[in-house]
Amino acid sequence: MSTDSGPASQPEDLPSVDRLLALSDGVVAIALTLLVLQLRVPPLRNVLDPNSASDLAAQLGKDGDQLVSYLISFYVIAHFWLIHHRVFQHLSGQRESLAWWNFGFLFTITIMPFTSDLLGEYSDNPLAVDIFALNLLLASLATQATLDLGRRKGLMTPGSHALAVRAGVLRAAGASGVIGASMGLAWVSTDAAKYCWLLLAVVPRVVNRWQRRQAGPDGAAPGGAGSGPA
Numbered sequence: 661m662s663t664d665s666g667p668a669s670q671p672e673d674l675p676s677v678d679r680l681l682a683l684s685d686g687v688v689a690i691a692l693t694l695l696v697l698q699l700r701v702p703p704l705r706n707v708l709d710p711n712s713a714s715d716l717a718a719q720l721g722k723d724g725d726q727l728v729s730y731l732i733s734f735y736v737i738a739h740f741w742l743i744h745h746r747v748f749q750h751l752s753g754q755r756e757s758l759a760w761w762n763f764g765f766l767f768t769i770t771i772m773p774f775t776s777d778l779l780g781e782y783s784d785n786p787l788a789v790d791i792f793a794l795n796l797l798l799a800s801l802a803t804q805a806t807l808d809l810g811r812r813k814g815l816m817t818p819g820s821h822a823l824a825v826r827a828g829v830l831r832a833a834g835a836s837g838v839i840g841a842s843m844g845l846a847w848v849s850t851d852a853a854k855y856c857w858l859l860l861a862v863v864p865r866v867v868n869r870w871q872r873r874q875a876g877p878d879g880a881a882p883g884g885a886g887s888g889p890a
Contacts, residue, residue: 680762681748687766688741694773695733698726698780729780729792732857733772739860740769740799747807747828753815761806768799789846789853796857797839804832827871834863 675683702719709715744765751758775795782788807828810816816825838859846853 675754675759677748677751677754680754680759681745684744684762684766685741688737688744688769691769691772692734692737695730695737695776698773698777699723699730700726723780725783726777726780728854729776729783732779732854733776736796736799736857736860737769737772739864740765740803743803743828743831743864747803747810750807750817750824750828751810751815752817753810753813755809755813755815758806758809758813758815761802761809765799765802765806768795768802771795772799784850786846786850786853789850790843793839793843793846793853793857796860797836797843800832800835800839804829804836807832823871823874827867830867830870831864834867835860838863 700723702716702723704710707715707719772795775792778788779792807825811825838856842853842856845856
């Protein structure tokens with residue numbers, strides 16, 4: 661169902677939505693770059709024979725948890741960047757509160773290199789797992805709060821319909837449920853909690869499939885315009 665009126669006008673003293681997106685893209689790019697700093701080359705003094713492939717492989721294997729943590733964090737940041745852009749595709753107006761919620765999201769992204777490094781160093785510690793999971797949860801909630809604010813303040817792009825917005829809510833609720841479950845599971849098995857995060861890649865696909873079915877074969881939402889982004 662399409663919105664009946666256009667978005668609220670943008671105050672002249674606030675940055676545009678495009679500038680918020682440009683800032684967010686830059687922060688995400690820096691966070692992705694900082695993640696790699698947690699990967700360390702084994703010092704020569706720790707390798708019995710610097711010319712031995714097996715000795716080098718053994719030392720690299722000792723930092724396997726850091727590599728896993730890096731891969732998880734890289735995927736998670738990329739995942740939230742895609743969600744962030746989906747949300748902003750439905751926004752055209754601006755409010756100071758919208759900018760602050762966006763900064764809240766960026767805070768969760770900028771702190772992720774630290775929580776990721778903590779997870780890599782203490783991979784079997786449930787508290788370290790929960791701190792990282794809490795970081796994920798806050799990123800998800802900040803993204804959803806941005807979309808909710810846009811809907812309540814009339815900042816939605818003309819043509820945005822209820823189905824696309826509802827799909828965004830379902831993605832956020834599914835991700836929050838997965839993360840919340842992993843936080844409890846960490847105190848039973850830290851490995852199981854980490855495997856639980858793989859479901860973060862499944863939730864959007866399930867919601868996208870539901871959205872396509874609701875939209876119908878012609879891609880039109882019931883009672884509205886074409887469907888939102890997949």
